[in-house]
Amino acid sequence: MTQTPVRLHTWLRLQREGVPLAARADALCRALRGCPEVRQAFYLSWQPGARIYSHEGSGQQLPPGQGDPLQASDEVLVARLAEQGRLSLQQLRQLDCWLAGRLRRAAISHGQAFDLALEAGQRGLLLVDVHEGVALDWLGWLHELLTTLLGSVNGLLRASPLLGHDPQPSLLVDASASPLELNAALLALLGELPLVEVLRFLPVNHASLVRACLAQERAIEGVEAQCGERILIWTYIPDPQERRVLLRCREATAQILTEREAARARRLYRLITENTTDLISRHTPDGRFLDASPASWTLLGYWPEELREQLAQCLFHPQEIAQLVQRARDALEQDGYHTMTYRIRHRAGHYLWFETASRAIRETYTGAVVEVVSVSRDITARVQAEENRRRLAEVVEANTDPVLFVDPAGHITYLNPAARRALGLEARQAMPALAEVLPADDLARLQREGWSSAERKGVWGLDSRLLPPAGGASVPVSMVLLAHSTAGGERFYSLVAHDMTERELREAQQRRHQDELAHTARLVTLGELASGIAHEINQPLAAVVNYASASQRYLQSLGSNPEAAGRVAQGLERITEHANHASEVIKRLRAFLRKGQRRMQALDVAEVAREAVRLCAWEASACQVAIEEQLPDNLPPVYADRVLLEQVLLNLLRNAIDANREAQPGRASVIRLAARTEGGHLAIEVRDQGPGLGEAELARIFTPFYTSKPDGLGLGLSMSRSIIEGFGGALDGMPNGEGGLLMRCRLPLQ
Structure with a gap:
């Protein structure tokens, strides 16, 4: 109730100054809603043309009535109020009028309706809705008070209309900074807020400003106040005689925000410009x-x-x-x-x-x-980077090696002309998948280790073949996978494939020359072994002659000697045995002298080694050299050409025989031939008891045409190492721990 006198004073001021009816109606309803007993208040003015009461002001309104709006009428209510002056809301709800239906729809039933004219010559109606349980007697006193106040105001001369008609929100305060009156514009700014909330719109140092304004007797302008998102600019105007201060404000939200934004933009522009x-x-x-x-x-x-x-x-x-x-x-x-x-x-x-x-x-x-x-x-x-890229693009386009840009998903994004020619693709033909141009094994290896290795080291290599998608001869290539990154950090890869067709032809020609040289060397070896070979063939032939002569003699005594037939049969059997032995020797020699392309196959190293031992057995025996074999029967197979591997072992054994004969002439000596597995390789070792070699000689023994023999060519060990390396292995020489030389041949396991 403390704010009610101030509100009524404000309403009377507005009523006296003749401000618009809507502002006066809002001020009156706001004053009544300040009473704790009042729940709601409405002011309605009579509309003769429409024959109904209509709302005034910007406050809450009643819902529309029921029925046809064109048939609406409140004339019955006007007549009753003209007779009685006021009605309870229960009585009003019983009338047959439009407003009664509106009250019923709003569920308003406890209170009174007053006949109250705020505008001269125009009937008006004040509805006061009070809380349930509140007595209605005091509402009659309220009606008389409002009627009396209206009569007194209408009988007085109008005061200055400056406050009421000021379009800017204005407020009159006393020397203690307490509100005395508010104009209609400020009431509109408050809206539904209670009067005490007007302090929220004032500057935080409001009281100090009022005291300073009165003490200095001068206006204070441009005081900024922030209320939520609103920004108000207040002016304090003193009235020293009455010890009051008039406060006027204007809405400056858009202006202040624009100025702040402009200042921020200027600072930002300066910051950008300078930095x-x-x-x-x-x-x-x-x-x-x-x-x-x-x-x-x-x-x-x-x-x-x-x-x-x-x-x-x-x-x-x-x-x-x-x-x-x-x-x-x-x-x-x-x-x-x-x-x-x-x-x-x-x-x-x-x-x-x-x-x-x-x-x-x-x-x-x-x-x-x-x-x-x-x-x-x-x-x-x-x-410069674009120029470098242009030059690089020209190099890639003109490169005679195929260049493919790929990604880890297996998509080819670019092919240079050389790559299109190698794959048989037209210029506008769609890009094939990587799986279409690479063998499955090489593609699997690329996926398994290529991408990751290129990421770590930047490069990864692979020998493969390019497969034309449309079919045709594949192209042997040596590929290099390169990892690149764009300026944005994205990764891409290039495959540079060097055409190895010519190298493959050269290697094939080199292999043919090597095979021819190896065949020549085998012929030379057999020439050197001729006496031993002749001895190995002569022995069975001599036995055949002897058994044939004996059989003839037994045939002549066939009539007198009952055992002659059995002896003849035994002789024929021995003849067959020695003839087969001679045949096997010749067969081995023919196999050893075989000429033609290499035939790579899985081999039993022990069997090949024993065959080499048999070829040089007579020579070893003549030099009193015993070959001690340490060849297990369960050795894993290796992948090689039988004749070439036998030639290498024979060469190593003959060199060992020569070394033993040189170191121990006329005395018995031993050569150890052993084989064993080492990791993923099979090692074959030939240990002799010869004089051995120094470090300088060991470093040169595999050099072509280097030899320590007076009548040697120096091609045996060089050719043997080339043959073994062609099988993917290695041949090395080192000192034997027991004296002499150790030759070790390592072949990859199949």
Whole structure:
């Protein structure tokens, strides 16, 4: 109730000053809602033309009535109020009128309706809805009070209308800064808020401002107050005689926010201008510098003060001045915007590549260009990078080796002309999948280790073949997978495939020459072993002759000797046995002398080694050299050519025999031939008891034409190492721990 007198005072002030009816109705309803007993208050004015009461003010309104609005009428209610002056809401709800239906729909039933005219000559109705349980007797006193107040106000002269008719929200306060009166504009600003909330709209130092205003007897202007998202600017005007202060405000939210945004934009523009690496400059229409940002020193070596009044085209490259200036002027005149790339001279004398975007500033009325604003940046690095990329692209396009750009998903994104020719693809033909051009095993290896290895090391290599998708002969290539990254950090890969067709032909030719040389060496070896071979063949032939002679003699005594037939049969059996032995010797010799392409197959090393031992057995026996075999029967197979491997072992055994004979002439000696597995390899060792070799000789024994034998060619060990390396193995010589030399041959297991 403490605010109710102030509200009534404000309403009376507005009523006296004749402000619009809606403002007075709002002030009266606001004053009544300040009473704790009152739940709601409504003021309605009589509309003779429509024959109903209608709401006044901006407050909450009653819902529409029921029935046809065109048939609505409150004339019965007007007549009853003219007779009685007021009715209870229960009585009103029983009348046959439009407002009764509106009350029923709003569920308002406890209170009274007063006949109260706020506007002279126009009937009005005040509805007061009170809380349930509150007595209604005091409402009759309220009606008489309001009627009396209206009568007194209408009988007085009007006060100054300045406060009531002020379009700006205004407030009258006393010396203690307490509100006395509010005008209609401030009430509208408050809306549904209670009067005490007006303090929220005032500056935080409101009381101090009131005291200062009265003490200094001068107005205080431009005081800013923040209320939520609203910004108000207050002016304090003193009335020293009455010890009051008039407060006027204006809504300045948009203005203040705009000014703040403009200030922020100016600060941001200055921050950008002073710190950007781009050169921001202003020019006259003919290109003369008006101003430039500090970046001019970083980019061109000139301070902004040095560039002012200087023509920008004086810094251009001489070859570009004419076309650049004229083209820029025409574009700015026609379109108002122009971007150009050109060379500009640094203070040090060298030229940089610049990219400049310019915008024309035009005169408002004539449209003539009065100023040009430009933003320039140094793109020298970009131009050089693009030039390098262009050159690289030309190199890739002209490269005779196939180049493929791929990704880890197996998609080919680019093929250079050489790659298209190798794969038999036309220029506009779609890109094949990586799985279509690589063998499955090589593709699996690429997926398994290629991508990860290229990521770690940047490069990964593989020997493979390119398979044309449409069919045809595959192309042997040596591929290198390279990992690259773009400026944005994205990864991509290139496959550079070097055509190995010529190398493959050369290797095949080299193998043929090697095989021819190996065949020649076998012939030479057999020539050196001729006496032993002759002995091995002569023995069975001599036995055949002996058994044939004996059989003839037994045939002659067939009639007198009963055992002659059995002896003949036994002789024939022995003849067959020795003839087969001679045949096997000749068969082995023919196999050893075989000429033709290599036949790679899985071999039992123990069997091949024993065959080599048999070929040189007579020579070893003649030199009193025993060959001790340590060849297990369960050795895993190796993949090699039988004849060539036998030739290598025979060469190693004969060299060991010669070494033993040289170190121990006329005495018995031993050569150990052993084989065993070592990791993923099979090692074959030949240990002799010869004089051995020094480090210098060991380093040269595999050099072609190097030999320690008076009549040797020096090709045996060199050829043997080439043969073993062709099988994917290795042949090495080292000192034997027991004296002599150890030759070790290592072959990969199948």
